[in-house]
Amino acid sequence: MKKLFVLIMLLAAVNTFALSLDKLKEKAIENRPVLQKYRLDTGISEENVRYQKGEFMPSADLGYQYNQLDEDAMFENSENSNLYISLSYNLFDGFRDKYNLKSAKEMKKVSLFELQSKQQDIKLDVAAAYLNVYRNQRYLEVRQNAFKLYKEKYEDAKLKYDVGVMKWSEVLKIKVEMDNAKQELLKAQAELDKSLNTLSRKVNAEIKIEDINFQLLETIPEFHKYDFYKGKMYAVRSELKALETVVQARQYSVGASKSSLYPKVDLSMRYSNSADSVNPYGDNEEDELRGQVNVSFNIFNGFQKYANINKAKLEMRKSKMDVMELKLDLKNQLQNVFEDKTVALKNLEVARTSLKEAEENLRVTEASFNEGIATSTDILDAIYYLSRAKYNVINARTQVFLNYFKLQRVIENL
Numbered sequence: 001m002k003k004l005f006v007l008i009m010l011l012a013a014v015n016t017f018a019l020s021l022d023k024l025k026e027k028a029i030e031n032r033p034v035l036q037k038y039r040l041d042t043g044i045s046e047e048n049v050r051y052q053k054g055e056f057m058p059s060a061d062l063g064y065q066y067n068q069l070d071e072d073a074m075f076e077n078s079e080n081s082n083l084y085i086s087l088s089y090n091l092f093d094g095f096r097d098k099y100n101l102k103s104a105k106e107m108k109k110v111s112l113f114e115l116q117s118k119q120q121d122i123k124l125d126v127a128a129a130y131l132n133v134y135r136n137q138r139y140l141e142v143r144q145n146a147f148k149l150y151k152e153k154y155e156d157a158k159l160k161y162d163v164g165v166m167k168w169s170e171v172l173k174i175k176v177e178m179d180n181a182k183q184e185l186l187k188a189q190a191e192l193d194k195s196l197n198t199l200s201r202k203v204n205a206e207i208k209i210e211d212i213n214f215q216l217l218e219t220i221p222e223f224h225k226y227d228f229y230k231g232k233m234y235a236v237r238s239e240l241k242a243l244e245t246v247v248q249a250r251q252y253s254v255g256a257s258k259s260s261l262y263p264k265v266d267l268s269m270r271y272s273n274s275a276d277s278v279n280p281y282g283d284n285e286e287d288e289l290r291g292q293v294n295v296s297f298n299i300f301n302g303f304q305k306y307a308n309i310n311k312a313k314l315e316m317r318k319s320k321m322d323v324m325e326l327k328l329d330l331k332n333q334l335q336n337v338f339e340d341k342t343v344a345l346k347n348l349e350v351a352r353t354s355l356k357e358a359e360e361n362l363r364v365t366e367a368s369f370n371e372g373i374a375t376s377t378d379i380l381d382a383i384y385y386l387s388r389a390k391y392n393v394i395n396a397r398t399q400v401f402l403n404y405f406k407l408q409r410v411i412e413n414l
Contacts, residue, residue, distance in 0.1 A: 348393070
């Protein structure tokens, strides 16, 4: 009883520390450099927002001027200097600063949506690589079982040949298939190793087969109806939100471009201390404090302002077209995945039935072969049919889960 308890605890411990698909996805999000690149883009967009906020603040300048003339002038000595500090503040610029700030904030949202979209893409890549490892591991098991069966039948055939109830050519047929099965076994092991390399690349960490927990794939997932995925897809997809946000940013850009149709009002204050010598604090100092209000309005610039406004409007319309195209692409993607899902579920049902039939066929053929009724060709065919039936189940099961993961990507639920 104690041994059984210890065994159960060991199995539970292995299952706890094994890497589930969720853990693999988390590691990929933490480790992939490409996501750091998108995070840096988000940081750049934050700096753009901070830059635009600077438009609402005054500008201050501190300066020193020294002039050297060849001779004294009527109102200026040959040597003079000027120390000054100036403050300037824009009172009105046709709301350009307001719209530019709003546009920058929208583009910050775009960078966040792009980051979320890339994270979902990476999670789907990890899920597909995880499935590929599972499939290749199961393929390897099928190859191992097939080789074991061929080897058993080869040993049986040699015994029958030794007692004179089977021709040597029949024994050789089995030997040829056994050798081929061994080659296929080596290929299957190589494919498993390559799929592990791919998964390690997707996660950006070394992954071994014994580290992976495939418990998730034991139960066929439940699928919702098409309308559920369609409605949620349009509501949550980051790529769609990003483009819709770009449209809003372009609309603010239109408002900013219209600022050229309004007057510009600037307020400035300047304090200066001038002297007639190199020393700005000499005897001939003169202080000046000057305030200015500048109002300017462009009445003609070769229609450039209208060209900029029209250009901004066209950019906004382009972005709207991008939204429409993406919606059509997403709908087409969803329809195709849903079709693949339906086929995969039907194929799995057929494959399971076929596997039972192949297992029964092998059992009957083995009994006949042992009695000397069935030939080596019959037993070889039975083993081949069983292996193919197992492959079909593995493929169908893998496709069901792959389409499930794709649908989860459609609604950003990975």
